[in-house]
Structures are given as C-alpha cells and as structure tokens.
Amino acid sequence: MTVxxxxxxxxxxxxxxxxxxxxxxxxxxxxxxxxxxxxxxxxLVGVAWAAQPPVGLGTADSFAVLAGSTVxxxxxxxxxxxxxxxxxxxxxxxxxxxxxxxxxxxxxxSAQAQSDLTIAYDDAAGRTPxxxxxxxxxxxxxxxxxxxxxxxxGLTGVLTLDAQxxxxxxxxxxVASTLTTASGSRVKLINGAQPCNVFWQIGSSATLGTSSVxxxxxxxxxxxxxxxxxxxxxxxxxxxxxxxxxxDTVTAAHCDAGTTPGGGGTTGGDTxxxxxxxxxxxxxxxxxxxxxTTGTPDGGTVAPGDGAALLTTSPRSVAKRIARYGIxxxxxxxxxxxxxxxxxxxxxxxxxxxxxxxxxxxPFAAFVRSGAGIHVLTARVHFTDNTPSMTLRLRYxxxxxxxxxxxxxxxxxxxxxx
Amino acid sequence: MTRPDEREGGHGPPSPPLPAGWRMTSLPIAVAGLLxxxxxxxxxxxxxxxxxxxxxxxxxxxxxxxxxxASTSRxxxxxxxxxxxxxxxxxxxxxxxxxxxGGRLWLKxxxxxxxxxxxxxxxxxxxxxARTLRETTRWHIVIDTHRRxxxxxxxxIRLAGYRAIVGKPSTPTPPGNYFIEENVxxxxxxxxxxxxxxxxxxxxxxxxxxxxxxxxxxxxxxHLGGTLGTAVSHGCIRLGKAAITRLAARIGPGVPVTxx
Numbered sequence: 001m002t003v004x005x006x007x008x009x010x011x012x013x014x015x016x017x018x019x020x021x022x023x024x025x026x027x028x029x030x031x032x033x034x035x036x037x038x039x040x041x042x043x044l045v046g047v048a049w050a051a052q053p054p055v056g057l058g059t060a061d062s063f064a065v066l067a068g069s070t071v072x073x074x075x076x077x078x079x080x081x082x083x084x085x086x087x088x089x090x091x092x093x094x095x096x097x098x099x100x101x102x103x104x105x106x107x108x109x110s111a112q113a114q115s116d117l118t119i120a121y122d123d124a125a126g127r128t129p130x131x132x133x134x135x136x137x138x139x140x141x142x143x144x145x146x147x148x149x150x151x152x153x154g155l156t157g158v159l160t161l162d163a164q165x166x167x168x169x170x171x172x173x174x175v176a177s178t179l180t181t182a183s184g185s186r187v188k189l190i191n192g193a194q195p196c197n198v199f200w201q202i203g204s205s206a207t208l209g210t211s212s213v214x215x216x217x218x219x220x221x222x223x224x225x226x227x228x229x230x231x232x233x234x235x236x237x238x239x240x241x242x243x244x245x246x247x248d249t250v251t252a253a254h255c256d257a258g259t260t261p262g263g264g265g266t267t268g269g270d271t272x273x274x275x276x277x278x279x280x281x282x283x284x285x286x287x288x289x290x291x292x293t294t295g296t297p298d299g300g301t302v303a304p305g306d307g308a309a310l311l312t313t314s315p316r317s318v319a320k321r322i323a324r325y326g327i328x329x330x331x332x333x334x335x336x337x338x339x340x341x342x343x344x345x346x347x348x349x350x351x352x353x354x355x356x357x358x359x360x361x362x363p364f365a366a367f368v369r370s371g372a373g374i375h376v377l378t379a380r381v382h383f384t385d386n387t388p389s390m391t392l393r394l395r396y397x398x399x400x401x402x403x404x405x406x407x408x409x410x411x412x413x414x415x416x417x418x
Numbered sequence: 419m420t421r422p423d424e425r426e427g428g429h430g431p432p433s434p435p436l437p438a439g440w441r442m443t444s445l446p447i448a449v450a451g452l453l454x455x456x457x458x459x460x461x462x463x464x465x466x467x468x469x470x471x472x473x474x475x476x477x478x479x480x481x482x483x484x485x486x487x488a489s490t491s492r493x494x495x496x497x498x499x500x501x502x503x504x505x506x507x508x509x510x511x512x513x514x515x516x517x518x519x520g521g522r523l524w525l526k527x528x529x530x531x532x533x534x535x536x537x538x539x540x541x542x543x544x545x546x547x548a549r550t551l552r553e554t555t556r557w558h559i560v561i562d563t564h565r566r567x568x569x570x571x572x573x574x575i576r577l578a579g580y581r582a583i584v585g586k587p588s589t590p591t592p593p594g595n596y597f598i599e600e601n602v603x604x605x606x607x608x609x610x611x612x613x614x615x616x617x618x619x620x621x622x623x624x625x626x627x628x629x630x631x632x633x634x635x636x637x638x639x640x641h642l643g644g645t646l647g648t649a650v651s652h653g654c655i656r657l658g659k660a661a662i663t664r665l666a667a668r669i670g671p672g673v674p675v676t677x678x
Contacts, residue, residue, distance in 0.1 A: 415630015415633065
C-alpha cells in the first residue's frame with residue numbers, strides 16, 4: 001500500500017504504507033492504499049510538497065565505507081569504493097576482504113570526508129517537512145520525501161521506494177535512534193528511484209540483518225554493524241563509531257546523469273540496487289506472453305528499456321491458490337487484479353475477453369467479479385519505453401454456491417414470531 | 419433476487435453439481451400434475467414427489483392484486499415491489515395464468531402474508547404480467563411439524579433433511595403452502611442469527627410479535643436456544659447454524675415452502 005505524505009502526518013496513525021508525493025510543487029492528492037491487509041483503502045488529502053535536493057556528501061561521496069573509530073571485516077567482503085577511517089586508525093580484515101578503491105586510514109582524505117560527512121549528517125537531519133514514521137517499515141511503499149522517526153525503526157520484509165518516474169527523486173529517512181533490519185529484508189526501488197538519492201540519517205547505530213538487501217547511504221552518528229551476506233547498494237558512513245562487516249558487499253552508489261525518468265535502475269558502473277520485478281512467488285500461476293523482460297531477482301540490474309510486469313491479486317491468497325492448484329480448486333469470485341512492475345505505462349484488464357478496467361497510473365488494479373465457472377483474467381500491459389507490450393493471464397475457477405449473496409442485511413426489524 | 423444458478427430461466431446456465439455435503443436420494447422426479455391433485459403439503463406428507471420447477475414472478479412495480487383476472491375485478495391487496503425488511507425485490511410463486519378479453523396476460527400468484535396493522539390479504543390473487551419478470555426455481559422446502567424436520571428439495575429430489583424446532587401447541591407453526599419472502603442476513607446480536615428465511619406464513623395466534631406481524635421464519639437459534647426436534651417456538655422454524663447457513667446460501671425469495 002502506498003501513502004503520499006504531508007507535513008506532520010503520522011504514518012503510525014495511517015498504518016502501512018506510506019509514500020511521499022512526487023516533487024512537483026503542486027497540490028497533490030494523497031492516497032492510502034492498503035494491500036497488506038488485503039483490502040484497499042483510499043484517502044484523499046490535498047498536500048503541498050516541495051522537491052528535496054539530494055544530500056551533498058562532499059568528499060565522502062567516493063567512500064563506500066567510512067568509520068570514526070575502526071573498520072572490522074570478517075570473511076571475503078567486497079567494497080566497491082573507497083574505505084576509510086578517521087580519527088581512528090584501525091582497519092582489519094582486508095584481506096580477506098577486497099577493496100575496489102582506496103584505503104584511507106587516518107589521513108587527510110578521510111579527515112575531510114569525515115568533515116563533509118558531518119555536514120551531510122546535519123543536512124539530512126534538518127530536512128523538512130518530515131512525515132512521521134515509527135516502528136516497522138516493512139511492507140510500506142513510499143514516494144519521495146522526508147520521513148522522520150522519533151525512536152527506533154525496524155525493517156522486516158520489503159520497503160519499497162517509489163520514485164514515480166522521477167530519477168532525481170530523493171528519499172530521506174531521519175531516525176532518532178537505531179535502525180535494525182531483519183534477516184532477508186529488502187529495500188526495493190521502483191519507477192526510477194536511485195540508491196544514490198536515498199539517505200538514512202541514524203541518530204545512533206544501524207544494524208543490517210543477515211542476507212538482507214539494503215539500499216541507500218547510511219549516515220550514522222555512532223556505529224554500523226552489517227551481518228553476514230548483506231548487499232548494500234549505497235554507503236556505510238559512521239561518524240564516531242565502528243563499521244563491522246561479515247562477508248558483505250558494499251557498493252558506493254553514484255547517480256547516473258543519463259538516467260531518464262522512468263528508468264528502472266542506476267548505472268554508472270555500479271551494481272544497482274534492489275529494483276525488482278517478477279520476484280513475487282504469487283506470479284507462478286500466470287502465463288506470460290510477449291517479449292518483455294520478466295524482471296530480475298533482488299539486487300539485479302534492470303537495464304534502461306527493459307520493462308517488466310507481473311500479474312497478481314489482492315488478496316494474494318487467490319493468486320497463490322491459482323499458482324498451486326490451477327483450476328483444480330476454486331477461488332473466490334471476487335478479488336482485485338493487480339499488475340506491478342517497472343516502466344509500466346498503462347494496463348487493461350479483461351475477464352473472458354470482456355474489458356473490466358483500465359489504469360494509466362499506479363496502482364494498476366481492477367476489481368474482478370466472476371460467477372461460477374472457469375474464467376481467464378487477462379492483463380494487457382504497455383510500457384513507457386520500447387519494451388513490447390505483454391499479456392499476462394490467470395486462469396481460475398469459481399465455485400458455484402460459494403457465497404451468501406442471496407441474503408441481505410435487514411433495513412428494518414424483522415419481528416419474526418421466533 | 420436470486421442468482422441465475424439458483425433459479426433457472428429460459429436462458430439460465432446449466433445445473434451446477436450438487437453442493438458438497440448434500441445427499442441425493444432416489445426419489446423419482448415428480449410430475450407437476452400430481453401436485454395439482456393433492457397439493458404439495460399432502461404430497462409431502464404422504465412422501466410423494468415435489469414438483470421439479472416452480473414458476474416465479476418478480477415485480478418491478480407495485481401491483482394491485484385482484485380477485486379475478488380482469489381489470490374490473492375487486493382489488494384484494496396491493497403488493498409492493500420490494501420487501502419491508504431487506505428491500506429485496508418481491509418475488510411470488512405463479513400458480514396459474516390466463517389471458518383476459520383484451521389479450522393481456524394475468525398471473526395468479528401466491529401473495530405475501532399479513533402486514534402489521536393491515537387487513538390480512540388472501541392467500542392468492544391475480545396480477546397483470548406487465549412490469550414483471552418471470553423466473554423459475556428448482557428449490558422447494560418442506561417442513562413436517564409432526565416429525566419436526568425440514569427437507570430441502572431441488573429438481574424434485576430431496577437433497578437434505580434437518581431436525582428443526584417448530585411451534586409449540588399454544589403457538590403452532592401454521593400448516594399450508596407458502597413461499598420465502600426474504601432472505602435476511604441477521605446481525606449476530608439479533609435473535610435467530612445468522613440467517614432468517616422470512617416466509618409468507620403468519621402466526622395464527624400472534625397477530626403482533628416483537629414489533630412485527632407475527633411472521634413465520636426459518637432461522638437459526640442464536641439467543642433463542644431450544645433443542646432440535648422439539649416444539650417450543652412461537653411458530654417459527656429454528657435450525658442449527660450449519661443448516662440455516664447452508665439454506666441461506668441457496669434459497670432465495672419465491673421458493674415454495676410447504677408446511678404440513
């Protein structure tokens with residue numbers, strides 16, 4: 001679900017998802033679309049929202065890892081970018097770790113980088129207007145903006161950053177205390193979001209869970225601890241404390257000057273971030289025709305021009321049941337068809353060849369109501385680039401006599417004899 | 419309104435398979451003519467067959483019901499096109515049809531039961547076929563108050579039977595031929611929840627009950643209690659929750675109800 005924020009709005013009160021409005025500088029509608037609860041809820045609120053410029057990192061931009069006290073590595077970690085420490089001097093674990101850049105231990109370069117990091121930290125911390133967030137970020141889809149938590153923040157599952165086609169979209173997360181991500185958690189970028197424009201200002205320390213995929217530049221006041229097999233597409237910048245790595249990959253993300261709006265990911269010689277399409281397990285029941293790319297797994301690269309889409313449902317249980325049993329088992333005749341992907345321009349939905357909906361903007365969804373029998377749900381997806389249009393299909397069966405549609409709620413007391 | 423698969427018309431879908439948990443017996447499909455001789459109640463009581471189809475008519479406008487199929491005949495009651503509890507469209511069983519001198523089609527229908535503070539209407543009346551839609555149902559409910567059981571028929575075949583609570587001797591369940599007026603999805607706090615199939619039958623004793631006209635309904639036991647297979651109600655037929663839920667998912671307005 002997605003929320004476009006306004007200043008002072010609390011995401012806790014809105015529950016999940018949230019998103020900041022695109023930086024157009026105009027009054028925009030606010031949507032709250034609940035998907036994790038398998039129900040859609042839409043709220044419209046007018047907001048004024050200004051574009052956020054990126055947080056300038058100065059000379060810290062070249063660093064993938066920068067610590068204040070020590071950098072400690074275990075295992076064959078890979079650092080794509082400079083590695084530095086200042087005012088501390090200790091850097092251990094390289095090798096076996098690999099640094100595809102320059103190591104700066106308590107030298108003038110790292111000192112200047114720390115100075116610039118302080119400026120960047122203060123810049124990020126002072127960004128306004130913030131949208132209040134608290135607790136858990138997993139399951140949210142956010143649009144560009146500033147998100148502020150007065151306490152600790154956790155991430156379990158997927159946090160989606162939706163640039164809404166603006167490659168310069170900036171996401172700033174202000175966390176007063178700690179940031180902790182769970183094992184296997186993921187930050188996903190969609191609709192042109194770039195990891196170089198994602199900033200995490202952490203008032204204390206950050207801990208990234210095992211095998212998680214993290215995107216953005218962490219600007220931590222104290223320390224950063226990265227557990228085993230974590231992929232970071234961004235930077236680990238700790239002002240005062242240590243950075244600890246265990247068999248991780250950290251890639252300093254640089255913005256791609258040539259990125260066009262709607263681009264699916266970043267280039268510039270970096271490994272791009274977790275942009276994502278086609279990784280949902282609920283897609284296994286759909287047939288795809290056409291030549292469009294079906295997406296890359298977590299952390300994969302989506303080259304410009306590669307649109308991708310998947311067809312699923314809300315609630316997801318419908319698509320999963322279809323994927324698992326096909327038409328051997330029945331599903332409810334009422335659900336919402338949902339297309340997600342990258343570079344999607346518009347989607348037309350059909351049931352048994354009859355048009356049921358058409359969407360030109362996200363969320364690409366349509367309500368499906370089917371009677372008893374076997375039906376084919378079709379989504380015709382067109383992309384913003386030259387990706388050929390594709391047709392996604394779900395074949396499902398609806399049982400007879402599964403509903404209580406005959407019954408109606410009373411509008412007046414019955415007064416039966418009893 | 420009922421769903422197409424519940425009521426087959428000329429253009430309806432084919433018959434769905436028997437629902438899970440429903441049992442088919444070996445009773446033969448009845449000939450409608452048999453019912454005309456003895457009546458469904460008698461037939462049911464005698465263990466005879468039930469008609470496989472019942473023609474229905476849905477009203478799309480309020481209609482006057484007349485004593486005879488003629489515009490000059492006396493109006494016995496006026497039938498609203500919606501039902502008072504749920505607002506569902508009024509659907510009536512068709513018992514006969516005829517053309518008047520002007521070539522207009524008249525339908526003899528079974529009429530809804532007594533309304534509160536209104537004169538009781540007759541059991542049947544004639545209405546014009548204009549602004550109506552004719553349908554067909556394959557369902558039929560038979561209630562045996564002596565055995566305290568309710569049987570469900572589809573296509574004239576007995577599908578299931580349930581133990582029921584019927585009216586006690588002081589407030590008996592009135593025998594006769596009726597139909598389902600409304601399928602009510604009651605709120606959980608309401609007596610008889612979760613569903614009530616409001617029939618056209620009215621209590622012969624209670625002219626008013628709980629703000630209603632003493633309407634006889636087939637409903638659950640929530641907040642009422644009672645032991646299935648007993649005669650303790652005020653006239654309504656109470657079923658177990660699973661049974662009434664199963665019925666409510668299949669039985670729509672207009673379905674004939676025979677109480678014997």
